[in-house]
Amino acid sequence: MTNPQNNQQIPQVEVQTETPSPLDNAPDEIKLAVDLIYLLESNEVDKETAIKALEIVLSDFKNK
Numbered sequence: 001m002t003n004p005q006n007n008q009q010i011p012q013v014e015v016q017t018e019t020p021s022p023l024d025n026a027p028d029e030i031k032l033a034v035d036l037i038y039l040l041e042s043n044e045v046d047k048e049t050a051i052k053a054l055e056i057v058l059s060d061f062k063n064k
Contacts, residue, residue: 023031040050 023034026034036054045053
């Protein structure tokens, strides 16, 4: 594209749109579960440690 006033090129701005994720319309509990799984896996938390920690969290939330 050229600027008619001084014949200089005007840089084009490319707009990138994100592809919608299947999680966009998922219930909040699914989104949270996916986030927790990602957090545990990306930090390489041992499977048994993660299960024990999740059991503690579950018990705590049920008792509130």
